[in-house]
Every structure is written in C-alpha cells, then in structure tokens.
Amino acid sequence: MPAMSLYIPPFCQLHPEPAPLHLAGGQLVRASFDAAQLVAEDFSRCAIESVRGVAKRQGEYLAGRLCAREALRRLYGQALVPGRDEDGVPLWPNGMVGSITHGAGQAAAIVASSQQWRGLGLDLEKQLSAERAAKLAGEILTPAELQRAAGLDAQAFAQLVTLTFSLKESLFKALYPLVLQRFYFHDAELIEHGASDARLRLLLDLHQEWPAGSELHGRYAEFDGYLLSLVAIPAR
Numbered sequence: 644m645p646a647m648s649l650y651i652p653p654f655c656q657l658h659p660e661p662a663p664l665h666l667a668g669g670q671l672v673r674a675s676f677d678a679a680q681l682v683a684e685d686f687s688r689c690a691i692e693s694v695r696g697v698a699k700r701q702g703e704y705l706a707g708r709l710c711a712r713e714a715l716r717r718l719y720g721q722a723l724v725p726g727r728d729e730d731g732v733p734l735w736p737n738g739m740v741g742s743i744t745h746g747a748g749q750a751a752a753i754v755a756s757s758q759q760w761r762g763l764g765l766d767l768e769k770q771l772s773a774e775r776a777a778k779l780a781g782e783i784l785t786p787a788e789l790q791r792a793a794g795l796d797a798q799a800f801a802q803l804v805t806l807t808f809s810l811k812e813s814l815f816k817a818l819y820p821l822v823l824q825r826f827y828f829h830d831a832e833l834i835e836h837g838a839s840d841a842r843l844r845l846l847l848d849l850h851q852e853w854p855a856g857s858e859l860h861g862r863y864a865e866f867d868g869y870l871l872s873l874v875a876i877p878a879r
Contacts, residue, residue: 663864669755678702764817776801
C-alpha cells in the first residue's frame with residue numbers, strides 16, 4: 644500500500660483537538676465536512692480512488708478515508724489509505740486493524756496494531772430526537788431493553804436509543820470481520836452503561852469463541868449533539 648498525498652480538500656476539516664475517545668496504542672481522528680462543497684477533483688488531488696453515488700455519499704467516503712489516512716500516518720508513520728473489499732469493508736495494511744464511521748457532516752477513523760487489538764468497531768451518530776427515537780425503538784431495543792427503559796422521560800429515552808443503536812453498530816463492525824456472520828439489533832443487548840463505558844451481551848451463537856451470553860465492553864463519548872461509540876476486542 645503506497646504512501647499517499649497529505650492534501651486536505653476545503654470541504655473537509657480535520658479536528659486538531661484531542662479525540663473524544665482514547666484507545667491504548669491506537670489513533671483516532673475526527674473531521675467535519677460539507678459534502679455540498681466537494682468537487683470532482685478532490686479525489687484525485689488526495690490520490691484516493693473515487694466512489695459512485697451522490698455528493699453526500701462521495702463526501703462521506705472521502706472524509707472517512709482522510710481520517711483513516713491521518714490516523715495511519717500518526718500511528719504507522721506513512722500516510723496510507725485503506726482499500727475496500729467487494730462489500731465495501733475497509734482493507735487495512737498488514738499488522739493493522741481499524742474502523743471508519745461517518746454521518747451528518749462528521750467522520751472519524753480509528754486504527755491500532757493487530758498485535759494489541761483483534762477487532763475495532765467505531766460508530767458516530769447524531770443524537771436522535773424524541774420523536775424519531777420513539778419510532779425506531781422497537782427495531783433497535785430488545786423487549787428486555789425496552790422493559791428496562793420504562794419510566795424514562797422522552798429525552799432520556801432518546802439518548803438511550805441513540806446509545807444502544809450506536810453501540811450495536813460498533814459491536815457489529817468489531818465482530819463481523821472475525822466471525823463472518825451477520826447479526827442484527829435484536830441479537831445483542833445493552834445490559835449496563837455508565838458515563839462513558841458500557842457492557843453488551845450476545846443473544847445468539849456467533850462463533851465457538853463468542854457463544855450466546857458472551858459479554859463485550861464498549862465505550863462512548865458525547866459531543867456537540869453527536870455520540871461516538873467504540874467496541875475494541877483485545878488480541879489473544
């Protein structure tokens with residue numbers, strides 16, 4: 644994987660402040676972007692292969708890859724850009740694991756050594772409104788999770804739905820490359836969360852190493868109306 648340009652197009656801005664989440668031995672980079680300002684030449688100027696789709700899709704993809712490039716530069720010493728497989732899953736340099744996320748004008752990427760971490764799942768979400776959360780809750784929360792959420796006011800319930808959605812997305816991103824088996828929102832549950840940490844439990848057998856009942860650790864941070872979550876699986 645060759646070294647790439649360090650050019651940052653005007654549509655995207657990498658944030659210099661510390662990332663809202665920290666992973667030992669890893670690097671996390673966040674950016675904000677405006678897809679409406681993306682121009683066709685931005686991909687070639689960054690030496691990043693373009694993708695098909697509307698401006699929103701192209702802007703999300705390029706902003707995510709720019710975050711990944713900077714994270715790899717900080718960690719690996721070279722500005723590398725991950726490729727992608729037939730399913731669009733990022734292909735990281737040998738010895739590295741990572742995850743990319745984007746949405747609602749924000750993007751982020753995290754990378755680490757595979758000697759320290761086997762799988763990483765990163766997800767960024769804009770906080771759901773109370774109305775939107777109420778509509779989506781049944782798709783995202785299991786019956787047990789809904790029961791535990793009974794009695795929350797509308798705003799607290801919306802925050803819980805956002806958190807549960809994001810953590811389950813991160814869980815899938817972290818585990819799928821290891822088990823190569825798809826699973827869905829009702830196949831895991833959020834069983835506990837504090838100010839920045841959470842525990843999730845699998846409700847189905849994914850692998851002999853991750854049977855139903857397996858618990859995994861997650862972490863999260865809230866900033867500027869967004870929520871960023873991470874599930875990191877340590878190396879054996």
